[in-house]
Amino acid sequence: xxxxxxxxxxxxxxxxxxxxxxxxxxxxxxxxxxxxxxxxxxxxxxxxxxxxxxxxxxxxxxxxxxxxxxxxxxxxxxxxxxxxxxxxxxxxxxxxxxxxxxxxxxxxxxxxxxxxxxxxxxxxxxxxxxxxxx
Numbered sequence: 777x778x779x780x781x782x783x784x785x786x787x788x789x790x791x792x793x794x795x796x797x798x799x800x801x802x803x804x805x806x807x808x809x810x811x812x813x814x815x816x817x818x819x820x821x822x823x824x825x826x827x828x829x830x831x832x833x834x835x836x837x838x839x840x841x842x843x844x845x846x847x848x849x850x851x852x853x854x855x856x857x858x859x860x861x862x863x864x865x866x867x868x869x870x871x872x873x874x875x876x877x878x879x880x881x882x883x884x885x886x887x888x889x890x891x892x893x894x895x896x897x898x899x900x901x902x903x904x905x906x907x908x909x910x
Contacts, residue, residue, distance in 0.1 A: 840866035
C-alpha cells in the first residue's frame with residue numbers, strides 16, 4: 777500500500793505518512809531497548825491499521841517508560857497524542873496511532889496472549905519479519 781500523503785495537523789505541523797510513522801515507532805523501540813520487536817503488516821488483512829508492532833520490555837517499569845516515550849514522540853511528530861490503554865499496570869500497553877498499532881508487553885503476558893500467532897493467518901504460520909530500525 778503506498779504511503780498516504782502528508783497532511784497538516786490542526787496546529788499547522790505536518791503529520792506523518794504511514795511509513796514514516798512506522799519507522800518512528802521502530803526507532804523509538806530500538807532506542808529504548810525493546811526485546812523481540814516484530815512488525816506485522818496488516819494491509820490487506822485488516823482495516824484497523826496498516827502495521828501492528830509487538831514488542832516486550834523486561835519489566836512493567838520498562839514497558840511503561842517505552843510507552844510514554846513513544847506516545848510523546850508520536851504526539852510531537854503528528855501534532856496529536858495517540859490513544860493509550862493499559863498504562864497503569866503496564867503488563868500490556870496498547871498504543872493506537874491510527875495506522876500503526878503498538879502492543880508492548882511484559883514477556884510472560886506476551887507469551888500468554890501470543891498475538892503474533894493470531895495475526896499470522898495466510899502467512900504459513902509466519903507472523904512477519906522481525907523488525908529492525910534502520
